[in-house]
Amino acid sequence: MIYSKFLSVGAYAPENIVTNEDLSKIMDTSDEWISTRTGIKERRISKNEDCSDLAYKAGKNALEKSGLKAEDIDLIIVATVSPDMFFPSVSCIVQDKLGAENATCFDLNAACSGFVYGCIVASSMIKTGEYKNALVIGSEVLSKLLDWEDRSTAVLFGDGAGAAIITKSETEGIIAGATSSNGSKGGSLSCGALDVKSPFTEEDNIKHKKLIMNGREVFKFATGAMVDNINKLLEKTNISLDEVKYIVPHQANVRIIDYVARKINEPIEKFYMNLDRYGNTSSATIPLVLNEMDEKGLLQKGDKIILVGFGAGLTSGALILNW
Numbered sequence: 001m002i003y004s005k006f007l008s009v010g011a012y013a014p015e016n017i018v019t020n021e022d023l024s025k026i027m028d029t030s031d032e033w034i035s036t037r038t039g040i041k042e043r044r045i046s047k048n049e050d051c052s053d054l055a056y057k058a059g060k061n062a063l064e065k066s067g068l069k070a071e072d073i074d075l076i077i078v079a080t081v082s083p084d085m086f087f088p089s090v091s092c093i094v095q096d097k098l099g100a101e102n103a104t105c106f107d108l109n110a111a112c113s114g115f116v117y118g119c120i121v122a123s124s125m126i127k128t129g130e131y132k133n134a135l136v137i138g139s140e141v142l143s144k145l146l147d148w149e150d151r152s153t154a155v156l157f158g159d160g161a162g163a164a165i166i167t168k169s170e171t172e173g174i175i176a177g178a179t180s181s182n183g184s185k186g187g188s189l190s191c192g193a194l195d196v197k198s199p200f201t202e203e204d205n206i207k208h209k210k211l212i213m214n215g216r217e218v219f220k221f222a223t224g225a226m227v228d229n230i231n232k233l234l235e236k237t238n239i240s241l242d243e244v245k246y247i248v249p250h251q252a253n254v255r256i257i258d259y260v261a262r263k264i265n266e267p268i269e270k271f272y273m274n275l276d277r278y279g280n281t282s283s284a285t286i287p288l289v290l291n292e293m294d295e296k297g298l299l300q301k302g303d304k305i306i307l308v309g310f311g312a313g314l315t316s317g318a319l320i321l322n323w
């Protein structure tokens, strides 16, 4: 039996900190509104760095901690919705910068669920026996996709990257994943790319190359999908929530996480959060949290952890693992 497990995690966030106070100077908002509605106090905004720069730094950090060499990596998956270019992929750029010449590389677009999807794909590829060491990165510069005139979205997001090395193992690390997607709700969180007609509306969407969101619709989807995927995992694996030490949720809004905690009857302390300092960094939130928990020594070998995310698509996914 071939298993897969997390070997190391890493992260990188731009130095530039933008607080709620800073935002209130450039738009009609306040620290009070943002804090109470979302839990966010500040976020990092990239100045001169693109998605691949952040991805490379997070990936390098995870690689250094793993004890592996760049040549040992045979798979690189970057989950992102804010790539430098349509092509080449961010993962190919990262491969070149790292010197990971033996890696097969591709990007994956599942928005904020991207890191979870990436880990599931990497784990499945390792379990075929064809791959040994995968580098999975979530990296975003959403600040470049935001409409800074739209206070209802601009205050929510930030930039950052997180990474994990997932490796072939003789003991069970990654236990199971659960995913789902709902393309019929795609229009509730979207961002145009080419000059084409929007698939979501009859109207011409050509000029719309910024993120737009129906916050309430996404809120509703997020809470339902997170609870469903956690329950699916528990059913699939016969593991009870009592055995799970931490739940690492996508970091979009503390109210979403509160709702999920109440719905599954678990104390909020079981859900680790750092969204007060980073905001929603999309695919980067979960690995950024994992890295912070790892650096704080909160994760012990064998601890059962659930990762659970949701995002544009709409997509959602969860993963249960032994650390």
Ligand code: COA
Pocket: 028, 029, 030, 033, 034, 037, 038, 112, 151, 152, 153, 155, 189, 213, 214, 215, 216, 218, 219, 222, 252, 253, 280, 310, 311, 312
């Ligand atoms: N500052 C001050 N006021 C703001 C504001 C801001 N940044 N953004 C919106 N408002 C105002 C609105 O204009 C509205 O005013 P009105 O009542 O006069 O019309 C009021 O605040 C309430 O807005 P509403 O959208 O109802 O707030 P909400 O409680 O639903 O919270 C979100 C909005 C976006 C925080 C919340 O819906 C949410 O978190 N949704 C999920 C989004 C998400 O997770 N996205 C990421 C997916 S990966």
